[in-house]
Amino acid sequence: MTSAQEWAALYRRELLDNVVPFWETYGIDRQCGGFLTCLDRQGRPWSTDKYMWLQGRAVWMFARLHRQLDAGRGWLDLATRGAAFLRAHGRDPATGRVYFSLTRDGRPIHLQRKIYSEVFYVLALCEMARATGREEYLAEARDVFWLIYDLWRHPEKLGRPMLSGAPRGSSLADPMVFLCMIEELSPIDTDPRYAELADEMTRVALRHVRRDRQLVLEHVGPDGETFDTPKGRLINPGHAIEMGWFLIHLAQRTGRRDLMATALEIIDWSFRAGWDTEFGGLYYFLDADGRPCTQLEANMKLWWPATEALYALALAWRVTGDDRWLDLHRKNHDWAWQHFRDPEFGEWFGYLDRRGEPTHQLKGGEWKGFFHLPRALLYLVLLLES
Amino acid sequence: MTSAQEWAALYRRELLDNVVPFWETYGIDRQCGGFLTCLDRQGRPWSTDKYMWLQGRAVWMFARLHRQLDAGRGWLDLATRGAAFLRAHGRDPATGRVYFSLTRDGRPIHLQRKIYSEVFYVLALCEMARATGREEYLAEARDVFWLIYDLWRHPEKLGRPMLSGAPRGSSLADPMVFLCMIEELSPIDTDPRYAELADEMTRVALRHVRRDRQLVLEHVGPDGETFDTPKGRLINPGHAIEMGWFLIHLAQRTGRRDLMATALEIIDWSFRAGWDTEFGGLYYFLDADGRPCTQLEANMKLWWPATEALYALALAWRVTGDDRWLDLHRKNHDWAWQHFRDPEFGEWFGYLDRRGEPTHQLKGGEWKGFFHLPRALLYLVLLLES
Numbered sequence: 001m002t003s004a005q006e007w008a009a010l011y012r013r014e015l016l017d018n019v020v021p022f023w024e025t026y027g028i029d030r031q032c033g034g035f036l037t038c039l040d041r042q043g044r045p046w047s048t049d050k051y052m053w054l055q056g057r058a059v060w061m062f063a064r065l066h067r068q069l070d071a072g073r074g075w076l077d078l079a080t081r082g083a084a085f086l087r088a089h090g091r092d093p094a095t096g097r098v099y100f101s102l103t104r105d106g107r108p109i110h111l112q113r114k115i116y117s118e119v120f121y122v123l124a125l126c127e128m129a130r131a132t133g134r135e136e137y138l139a140e141a142r143d144v145f146w147l148i149y150d151l152w153r154h155p156e157k158l159g160r161p162m163l164s165g166a167p168r169g170s171s172l173a174d175p176m177v178f179l180c181m182i183e184e185l186s187p188i189d190t191d192p193r194y195a196e197l198a199d200e201m202t203r204v205a206l207r208h209v210r211r212d213r214q215l216v217l218e219h220v221g222p223d224g225e226t227f228d229t230p231k232g233r234l235i236n237p238g239h240a241i242e243m244g245w246f247l248i249h250l251a252q253r254t255g256r257r258d259l260m261a262t263a264l265e266i267i268d269w270s271f272r273a274g275w276d277t278e279f280g281g282l283y284y285f286l287d288a289d290g291r292p293c294t295q296l297e298a299n300m301k302l303w304w305p306a307t308e309a310l311y312a313l314a315l316a317w318r319v320t321g322d323d324r325w326l327d328l329h330r331k332n333h334d335w336a337w338q339h340f341r342d343p344e345f346g347e348w349f350g351y352l353d354r355r356g357e358p359t360h361q362l363k364g365g366e367w368k369g370f371f372h373l374p375r376a377l378l379y380l381v382l383l384l385e386s
Numbered sequence: 387m388t389s390a391q392e393w394a395a396l397y398r399r400e401l402l403d404n405v406v407p408f409w410e411t412y413g414i415d416r417q418c419g420g421f422l423t424c425l426d427r428q429g430r431p432w433s434t435d436k437y438m439w440l441q442g443r444a445v446w447m448f449a450r451l452h453r454q455l456d457a458g459r460g461w462l463d464l465a466t467r468g469a470a471f472l473r474a475h476g477r478d479p480a481t482g483r484v485y486f487s488l489t490r491d492g493r494p495i496h497l498q499r500k501i502y503s504e505v506f507y508v509l510a511l512c513e514m515a516r517a518t519g520r521e522e523y524l525a526e527a528r529d530v531f532w533l534i535y536d537l538w539r540h541p542e543k544l545g546r547p548m549l550s551g552a553p554r555g556s557s558l559a560d561p562m563v564f565l566c567m568i569e570e571l572s573p574i575d576t577d578p579r580y581a582e583l584a585d586e587m588t589r590v591a592l593r594h595v596r597r598d599r600q601l602v603l604e605h606v607g608p609d610g611e612t613f614d615t616p617k618g619r620l621i622n623p624g625h626a627i628e629m630g631w632f633l634i635h636l637a638q639r640t641g642r643r644d645l646m647a648t649a650l651e652i653i654d655w656s657f658r659a660g661w662d663t664e665f666g667g668l669y670y671f672l673d674a675d676g677r678p679c680t681q682l683e684a685n686m687k688l689w690w691p692a693t694e695a696l697y698a699l700a701l702a703w704r705v706t707g708d709d710r711w712l713d714l715h716r717k718n719h720d721w722a723w724q725h726f727r728d729p730e731f732g733e734w735f736g737y738l739d740r741r742g743e744p745t746h747q748l749k750g751g752e753w754k755g756f757f758h759l760p761r762a763l764l765y766l767v768l769l770l771e772s
Contacts, residue, residue, distance in 0.1 A: 108551050165493030291426065292432050296686060300682060359684070
């Protein structure tokens with residue numbers, strides 16, 4: 001039986017020897033600022049476009065590593081330069097909205113009709129505020145946070161026509177990103193509205209939970225109704241598992257025992273439903289009724305559900321003390337270590353087919369950057385060393 | 387050695403016994419009009435939403451089968467009722483644009499910032515005009531055709547912000563859909579602009595061809611420049627093969643020998659570049675320089691590149707008389723027949739992993755309907771019986 005200390009040492013080594021050096025070596029754009037995330041197996045860039053979800057996430061990650069792991073490795077400097085690029089080029093001057101992608105030198109390519117570019121901008125600046133103590137970061141993070149809230153309340157402002165047949169309702173990602181932002185903002189910004197909003201978003205998130213069916217739906221109606229459509233039946237096990245550990249953190253902060261129990265159930269159901277008993281690994285998408293999925297990548301195995309489960313299962317083990325969780329953790333850990341990890345060139349592969357063979361050799365792209373894997377490893381180190 | 391007559395008989399049986407009955411039985415919405423395309427392996431609907439690309443394509447296909455194969459099977463009636471649904475619900479009254487998707491009863495769900503919903507609407511009504519001789523279909527097809535041309539010339543009218551870093555240029559799909567629409571419209575609508583436009587679109591399409599590298603790029607700059615970006619390096623072998631047979635048809639109509647030679651080269655290069663020599667089948671996407679593809683489905687095997695190659699290789703064989711093409715045709719045919727075809731429940735699977743195993747059991751969805759497979763089979767029958 002591996003002890004918590006041995007697990008912690010393993011994850012610390014992985015973070016410091018196999019993951020962070022890859023991004024420090026290949027992922028910093030020392031010429032134009034910001035980060036290069038489209039990196040091939042060896043770390044060579046295959047695109048220099050800058051995806052703002054990943055730019056914001058990398059700033060957050062480097063600043064967080066500085067604050068929570070080691071202030072002596074120059075990580076804050078990398079984060080600060082990334083934040084400067086974000087702030088110089090990231091927002092549409094007319095509306096304050098955050099672009100989805102930029103050219104290498106910061107010219108805007110694309111603006112999504114979604115709120116998530118703004119979300120990672122807030123997380124980046126909020127962590128910069130925590131790491132540096134500088135008020136200007138917090139002030140801008142706060143501004144963008146309320147812009148996001150306004151866009152969420154008035155989605156017509158995102159510019160998507162509101163057609164009469166389009167289903168109204170709630171996407172799980174929305175309450176999750178609010179809970180995530182509030183977890184980051186509330187320790188440094190005293191505003192009673194955060195606690196109220198966390199309650200509201202928790203209620204919204206829990207409307208996605210189907211206790212009788214032991215599952216979490218990605219999309220439900222405005223009052224939590226189930227839609228018998230592909231969107232309404234969609235399950236994303238990795239996403240639900242991520243929500244599980246968000247809710248454990250919230251339960252720890254608020255002392256809500258009911259929330260802790262629900263969070264543990266969500267992780268348990270979602271891991272079991274998502275696990276491929278034939279080839280191992282977590283499916284990316286499932287249909288709640290076993291009907292076809294529209295997503296072509298549905299039965300692929302992606303790195304981020306694996307890393308979310310890595311942290312969530314270890315966290316569940318530590319908060320319950322029940323070794324049943326450790327067994328699940330070990331199963332997920334062993335499969336992920338064997339299939340995603342690249343001992344030859346560092347970092348992890350992102351995209352495997354159902355059998356666990358890489359469909360892509362890339363280490364980073366439009367969606368995979370310096371975030372899910374190092375975040376899980378950092379959180380695991382902090383959890384298991386404590 | 388199989389003769390042309392034997393091939394023709396095989397494809398006729400496949401069309402009439404294995405493909406058309408599946409859609410006649412499961413794909414007609416006799417309650418609300420239009421077609422159900424989201425069908426599982428057995429033909430049961432897994433969504434009732436109506437995707438306008440596929441609604442227009444199904445109208446075109448049934449009307450075409452009536453006109454070119456058999457007028458005695460009720461196909462024109464199915465097409466006519468489909469066209470009535472399209473015309474009743476398909477267009478935004480304010481702008482004339484065609485929606486991307488509707489609810490089962492015809493309420494709009496989504497409007498794309500692309501021209502392709504309009505394209506398949508034009509093809510549907512144009513074929514209805516040819517099949518019925520009714521002027522009203524042609525008049526509306528003509529109107530929407532010039533609306534598409536205007537949107538292509540003035541893409542800002544599609545509503546996508548034209549940001550300063552977004553690459554300008556040409557997508558191969560655009561000249562291809564114009565060539566396709568002109569192929570359909572010009573036999574029944576005497577307008578000298580079609581021939582001029584066909585010349586213009588042929589020039590635009592040929593700017594995507596890289597003779598020195600023996601490949602066709604999906605995206606090039608306004609003057610045909612190559613972009614060293616993932617989008618600029620993207621190859622879609624099935625799409626290039628489809629362009630190949632479009633150009634053979636155009637060369638046959640215009641007597642242009644240079645175009646015929648280029649078309650044959652495009653099919654040859656694209657089939658050889660796209661063929662997976664390890665597992666067989668055509669890759670969905672490739673990067674021209676072997677760099678990573680952004681598309682998660684890049685190494686999957688889809689039904690439609692296989693069916694485009696089925697017709698293109700047989701056509702190349704017939705126009706050249708060279709049995710080298712027949713060898714390629716047989717290779718593609720055998721793999722497709724073995725892996726895509728479902729002898730148990732009819733029709734073909736749409737989505738296989740690289741090894742050729744179905745990742746999805748569905749027979750139809752948002753993108754797969756009554757079009758690529760029956761079109762290829764009809765064209766093969768007409769080609770090989772002649």
